[in-house]
Amino acid sequence: MNSFKKNLLKKRYNAERRFQWYGKIAIGLALSFLAVFLFQIFSKGYSAFQKTWIVTEVHYDKELLLIDAESPSKDDLENADYYDVAYKAMTSLDPGLPEEEDRQLIQMVSYKYEAEVKDLLLKNPDYLGKIVPIKLTASDDVDQVHKGNYPRDIPEENRRVNDYQLQIYDMLNERGDILSEFNISFFTSPDSREAELAGIASSFMGTVFSILVCLAFSFPVAVLAAIYLEEFAPKNKFTDFIEVNINNLAAVPSIVFGLLGLGVLLAVFNLPRSTPLVGGITLSLMTLPTIIIAARASLKAVPPSIREAALAMGASNMQTTMHHTVPLSMPGTLSGTIIGLAQALGETAPLILIGMVAFVNTIPGTPVDPAASLPVQIYIWSESAERGFVEKVSACIMVLLAFLILMNLAAQIVRHKFEKKWS
C-alpha cells in the first residue's frame, strides 16, 4: 500500500471518529440541559409537596360558641360562633401578649383557621366542652421559614415575618408543635390567593375536561378526514391543495387558534367563557392536523398487498378499508392521537385568550364550568409575588411533566403492543 492510500485511509478513520465525538457531545449537551432543568424544577418544587401545620390547643367552650342547648344537634354546631374559640386557640400560644398585638399570632396561620377549628368539632362532636390539640395550616410565610426558603438575617422591616413571630416559631418548633406532612390539599384544593391554601384541583380537572373535549372533537373528524383522503379521494390538484393546507394548519402558531376560539366560539356562538368546552374545541383545532397526519401516515404504512388481497377477494372499497386497512393502522393513529393530545396538554396561549386564565377557586364538575388548566395555572402562579408560589410553580410543572410522561408512555405502549406484524 502506498503512503497516499495509507494517509487517505487514516483520514477516513479519523473523520469517522471525529463525527462520533460530535454526536456524543451533542447528546451530552442535550442531556445536561435536561438535567439542569429537572434539577431546577425538583429542587425548587419538592417542598411544595410538604405542608406545614401549627399545633395548638383549642377549648370548645360552649359559652364562647354561643351554644345553649344541653345536647346540641348537628345544626347547632353548624351555626355556632367559632370566632372567639379559634381566636383564643391562637392567642393561647403566648398568654402574655398584649391584646392589641394579637394579630401577630393570628397572621401565623392561614385565614381559614376558623373554618379548620369548626371542621374539627363537626367531625368530632364529643370534643364539645373539652380542650383538645388542633392542627392549623401555617401561613405561607411561616411555611417558607420552616422549609428554610425564607432568609432570617435580613432587616426586620424588610421581612414579612417579624422578630416576634420568629421567636414564637422557634419556640413551637422546639416543642415539636410545627408539623410537616404530605400536602394532600395541594391536590384536592382549588386555586387560592393564599399560597398555603392554593392547590391544583381546579386546573387539573380543567385540563382533564379540556383534553376529553379535545379528543371527542378532533379524533372522529381527523380519522374520517384521513381515511377519506387516503383511501377514497381521487388524487388531483384539489386534494393536493387540501393536503398542503392540512400541513400548514399544523404549523400555525397556537395563539392564532386562541384568537379563532375567541372570535368564533365566544363571540359568534356565545359559548360560556373560561370553560374547558371552549378550551377543548380550540385545542382540537390544533390537534386535528397532527392526528390527520399521523393517521394518514399509518394508513400509508399498511402494505398495498393487504388491500389487493381484500379487493381481489371481492371486498368493496369500504370493506377493504374498514376490515383491513383501518384496523391495521389504528395503533399508529392512536399513538399519533395521544401525542397530539400531549401537545394540547401543554398549550397555554390559546387558553389564555379564551379566558381560561381567570382566577377560579371552585373545582369544575362539568366541561361547562369555568376552569383553569395546568399550564395556565403555572403561568398564573409564576406571576404571583408571594414566595410561597415559587415552589408551587415548580410542583405544578412536575405534575404536568408526570402527566406528559404518562401520555407519551401510553403512546409507546399502544404502538408496540398492538402493532401487527405483516409478512
Next chain:
Amino acid sequence: MSKIKAENVNVYYGSKQALFDVSIDIAEKEVTALIGPSGCGKSTFLRCLNRMNDVIEICRVEGSIKMDNLELNSRKLDVVRLRENVGMVFQKPNPFPKTIYENVAYGPTIHGIAQSKEEMDQIVETSLKKAALWNEVKDRLDEIGTGLSGGQQQRLCIARAISVSPEVILMDEPCSALDPIATAQIEELIDDLKKEVTIVIVTHSMSQAARVSQKTGFFHLGKLIEFGPTDKIFKNPDNQQTQDYITGRFG
C-alpha cells in the same frame, strides 16, 4: 371450450401504452401460462381479467374481454361479483394479519356464502384441504396466518382464493418467492385444481410453464407474440422471437 375471450385489448398507463391489441382465448378448466421478459405486459393483462387495474388511477383499458359472454371491460360490470368468480393469487404471499381460519373465512363471509357456523367450518376445511394445507394447520387454525412459512402462506392464499368457489383463478408469479420444494407443492396443487377451475398463471420460469400449463402465451413489449399449445410453443414455435426467448437467448 373458451372461458375467456379477449379481443384487441389495449392498456395505457397515462400516455404510455402497455398492451397492444392482445387477443387471446383462454380455455375452460385448463392451465394457461403467460410468459415473457419483465415489463412485457403479462401481469397487466392478467389484472385486466379481474379488473384489478381499476386500483391504478392512471390505467385505462380498451378492447373487449368476455367471460362466458359477459363483457368484463364495461363500466356497468359489478366488480365485486366478478372478483367472487375470478380469484387471484399474488406474487408475494399476502395473507391477512388475522388467524388462518379468518383468512379463509373472509371471502365466504363478505359474499354471504355460508349460512351457519358449521357450514363455514366446512368451507374452511374443504378449502384448506384443496390447498393441501389442512394437515399442517388443522390444529392451529386460530394462529396468525402471517406466522406460517412462505410456502404455507402461499397455499393459505390459494385456500382463501378457492374458498368462494371461483370459476377462474389468476396467479401472478405465485412461486417466485418460494423455494423449490414449496414450488413443487404449489405446482402439484395447480394440477389438481384445474379439474374444477380455469387457471391463468403468469410465470418467469419457463420450466414451470412447461410443467403445469396446457396452453402458453408469449408476450414481448406489450404484444402477444405467440399463443398455442404448450408443447408446440416449447418444441416448435412459429415465431423466431419465441424461439429465442425459450432457448434463453434473450429475456
